[in-house]
Amino acid sequence: MMKKITAGLLICAAGMAVLAGCGQKEAEPGTDGTAGSPVTLHIFAAASMTETLEEIRTMYQKMAPDVTLVFNFDSSGTLKTQIQEGAECDLFISAAQKQMNQLDITADPEVNEEGLDFVLEGSRIDLLENKVVLVVPEGNPAGIEHFADLGKDRLTLLALGNEDVPVGQYSAELLKNMGLFSDLEADGKITYGSNVKEVTTQVSEGAADAGIIYATDAFSAGLMVVEEAGKDLCKQVIYPAAVLKTAQNPDEAQAFLDYLQTDECMEVFHEVGFSRAP
Numbered sequence: 001m002m003k004k005i006t007a008g009l010l011i012c013a014a015g016m017a018v019l020a021g022c023g024q025k026e027a028e029p030g031t032d033g034t035a036g037s038p039v040t041l042h043i044f045a046a047a048s049m050t051e052t053l054e055e056i057r058t059m060y061q062k063m064a065p066d067v068t069l070v071f072n073f074d075s076s077g078t079l080k081t082q083i084q085e086g087a088e089c090d091l092f093i094s095a096a097q098k099q100m101n102q103l104d105i106t107a108d109p110e111v112n113e114e115g116l117d118f119v120l121e122g123s124r125i126d127l128l129e130n131k132v133v134l135v136v137p138e139g140n141p142a143g144i145e146h147f148a149d150l151g152k153d154r155l156t157l158l159a160l161g162n163e164d165v166p167v168g169q170y171s172a173e174l175l176k177n178m179g180l181f182s183d184l185e186a187d188g189k190i191t192y193g194s195n196v197k198e199v200t201t202q203v204s205e206g207a208a209d210a211g212i213i214y215a216t217d218a219f220s221a222g223l224m225v226v227e228e229a230g231k232d233l234c235k236q237v238i239y240p241a242a243v244l245k246t247a248q249n250p251d252e253a254q255a256f257l258d259y260l261q262t263d264e265c266m267e268v269f270h271e272v273g274f275s276r277a278p
Contacts (some may be wrong), residue, residue: 039252040068042088044079046095046166046239047195048130051220052268059268060259067252075165075195076100083118083244090253092118092128093198093241095214096166099242100124103248115243123254124242126277128269131215132170132229132237135203142209142240145226148234151180158184159191159211161204166237167196171212174234215273238277 045053050073057069072079072089076099083089083103094100101107105117106126138143142154150158161168176180183192193199196213200221203211210226214237218225241260243253259265266276 011170013145013159022235025137025224026070038066038068039249040070041090041249041252041256042070042072043057043091043093043256044074044083044087044089045093046076046079047073047197048167048214049073049093049239050097050197050219052216052274055268056265059264060256063259064255067256069256075161075167077164077166078195083246084114084116088246088248089244090247090249091241091243091257093239094123094166095130095237096169097125097238097240098169100242101243104242117209120243120245120247121251123250123257124240125261127241127257128239129277130237130239130274132167132174132212132234133215133218133225134210134212134227134229135200135223135225136210136219137206137208138224139201141206142225146211147174147178147227147229150175150184151178155184155189155209157191157208159193159199159208160193161196161199161212164196165195167190167199167213168192170229170234170237174212177233219272236278239274 039277048278053071060067060069076094076096079092080099082104092100092103094140098111100119101111103116103118104112134144134147144150144155149155160171163169163172174180175184191202191208193202196217199211199213200217200223202208203223204221215225215228241257242258243250247253
């Protein structure tokens with residue numbers, strides 16, 4: 001009888017040792033998402049943030065070497081659609097409130113018409129403010145100096161963003177407030193780009209006499225800004241940001257969003273024309 005009990009105890013002890021060994025193995029760095037484990041963050045950001053976020057990526061790698069940042073830059077409307085269709089995304093930064101609202105269940109139902117629920121509660125913030133500006137190609141051959149000049153014969157072609165992207169929405173609002181939009185369209189004087197980078201390229205290459213883009217893109221492309229839109233012409237350009245409920249790494253996404261709000265990052269944003277959102 002004693003031998004049987006002893007044998008049983010040995011078997012139990014061996015089993016416990018195996019379980020303990022398994023537990024230790026699961027806790028090794030890189031296998032369970034603990035601190036120090038490699039993490040890949042998928043960040044969807046408005047195309048106008050390309051240059052600044054690429055610079056910030058290098059800065060962040062030094063302080064969080066185990067976090068790999070994978071950016072997807074495009075128009076906010078395109079990014080919103082990709083998120084809705086199931087694309088892997090941890091953090092979304094939009095160039096307008098509309099596209100974020102369309103993913104936020106707490107937003108006005110008239111904007112979030114489909115009742116989408118992607119924004120992680122408590123994570124949404126207003127991150128940055130940009131400016132809408134009128135730019136011209138090198139030498140300004142058409143002599144465009146003010147928004148009012150867009151209604152004159154000297155303009156042959158104006159580059160704008162499509163109306164389903166934020167820069168296009170701000171531009172249309174501005175031109176409608178000036179009473180110019182319908183006439184420009186009727187006269188065939190508008191050429192469209194699918195995002196702000198396309199509009200910027202059309203002006204840089206001289207394919208258009210002028211374009212309406214963000215101050216940050218004008219700075220990055222070295223384009224001449226002839227006028228900045230005031231609040232009387234279009235609403236403020238605010239960039240909201242939020243961690244998504246579908247995020248694979250929500251804690252790390254929140255940590256990066258917190259980092260974007262630091263003075264260190266704001267210096268990078270300020271250099272190209274962004275300012276901290278009011």
